[in-house]
Amino acid sequence: MAATIKEIAARAHVSIATVSRVINKDPRVTEETRAQILKIAERLDYRPNILARSFAQKKSNLIGLILPEISDEYFTEVIKGVDEIAFSQNLYTIVASSHKYKSLEDEVVTFIKNGLISGLILLASNLDDTLLSILSKSHLPVVLINSSNNIKKFDRIAIGDYQGSFSMTTYLIKKKHYNLLAHITGPLDNDDAGLRRKGFIDACKKYGVKYIIEKGDFSRESGFNACKKLLNNKDRPQVIFAANDMMAIGCYDCIKQMKLQIPQDVGVVGFDDVFVSQYLNPPLTTVRVNIEAVGKKAAELLLKKIQSTNNISSSVINIPTELIIRESC
Amino acid sequence: MAATIKEIAARAHVSIATVSRVINKDPRVTEETRAQILKIAERLDYRPNILARSFAQKKSNLIGLILPEISDEYFTEVIKGVDEIAFSQNLYTIVASSHKYKSLEDEVVTFIKNGLISGLILLASNLDDTLLSILSKSHLPVVLINSSNNIKKFDRIAIGDYQGSFSMTTYLIKKKHYNLLAHITGPLDNDDAGLRRKGFIDACKKYGVKYIIEKGDFSRESGFNACKKLLNNKDRPQVIFAANDMMAIGCYDCIKQMKLQIPQDVGVVGFDDVFVSQYLNPPLTTVRVNIEAVGKKAAELLLKKIQSTNNISSSVINIPTELIIRESC
């Protein structure tokens, strides 16, 4: 059915090697033959068989992007960023998430060993040593999206979790004059969550204000539940700093259900600045993370690694955060 | 580096053909040798080289998903649905969007010819005959996500645009007793937009109420602009039916800027029921589309087509819509 270089070679009365050369823009071909071959290729509507090419070269034009899940707006922004960069370089992106069907580790191992992809971007907020060692043993170019400072030896995109959280807390204390704050954390094993928690606590301690910590898991429901506990506390906090916007939304739901007012009765602030936050009632004060930039930077870094043979020293790119002041506190 | 069947064959003192058979669960192997080979494969942490396999079989375990763009929540829900089904069948999904870098047609052609994928899901709201003919000439299994009834000969997932729009309009007229309605359309060449427009107009005509049509393009900005025009009209409409939620949000922005109240001064309703809609102030009355179901159904249909050799007659799966009554009208 589809034309192959063999066919083109036959028609052009040259060898397949020559055809291969012009397809791959190898300069060692005369203009004449090049033009001739190109014409025939055009006429036959030739398209290289990518599978064959990838196989022969032992490298594909596919990169893998592994995410914890694909649902959250947060993650889709990452996909968008990665795709945009990858696409501009003729790379295709395979997106996979650690579904119920497969654990993250299994997923990664499969990707590495099956030779499908020639680079990997891994967004995971808790990386254990096993995985890290698997990753470094495979000689696949890898870029991590992870904010933990403990990870050396890998190229990494990090979010300014600590700074963002610290600034927000400082703002709540110094500008808004709250003196009893609460923080709803993300999952304990999540590095971003840990950093945000630490930024909060450090700022509270620095200014000597009282605080309460409640546990969440980044889901709307957990925000709702944590908020309920907080409001029923004998010492009701004046403001709740949720470790992400989804949990802040859960707080909104809870507070409304209890017929309380934001920010009069209790303030709420979040982290991420997802699309919906600006439309909440009242609009949510939060810490903005430029998520698309995370994806873009990750892809750019990965491409650089794939293209350069010599392994450059691993770099960390920090994506800064920004305080977005709205009306929820 | 990575183990191959050759290596396993050597250690098991069998031929590579036998190894290949057990890997592929061919029953024509004795239990003993099978167990033996499996054990060695396990020990060597063998993973088949997908590229080699795909190449040899002339078919891959990759399916393509082409979208107009990747940013919108709408599209990411589709991705999620497709991925979930595909993944459960050991298929990987390559997501591509018709970027500035490539036209939709170019994208499709590349995908088809390069032999990378063994099935394609194409979400496009305006398909021209050229593209359709390219698609049918390639013998690639294809599932379209498109609501136009003019497309025969292709498996297709369609959204209940017309019904949803007709019901919403009927609700506006009969239950809410509006008698001057406005509709902000999506892009003219978009089939979903066309159907929604038609549903609106048909309902208005059926009940003999007056209506105004304003043009939009599904973007928030276009909703804002269309709304402004509408409100400055000498005959100001009592309610605005935006062809999607994003434009409805644009209306909210505009109405607030003009210091008007929803729904007292003017009602607003949308279409899609994206996540943010329930949190708008006031919560948006809209038509819900189960977008994830769209993705899932598309993937399921595609898998069925890929697996069955005989081409079944093309089916159309309709994803119904549902009126979501909230407080914006």
Added chain:
DNA sequence: CTGTTAGCGCTTTCAG
């Protein structure tokens, strides 16, 4: 500048 050839890892006849 161009042709010859080996071979990538695996599947798949075809014999045995």
Added chain:
DNA sequence: CTGAAAGCGCTAACAG
């Protein structure tokens, strides 16, 4: 039930 061998389409030395 198992092995031998061809070949998928292309790249990449190596000759010439």
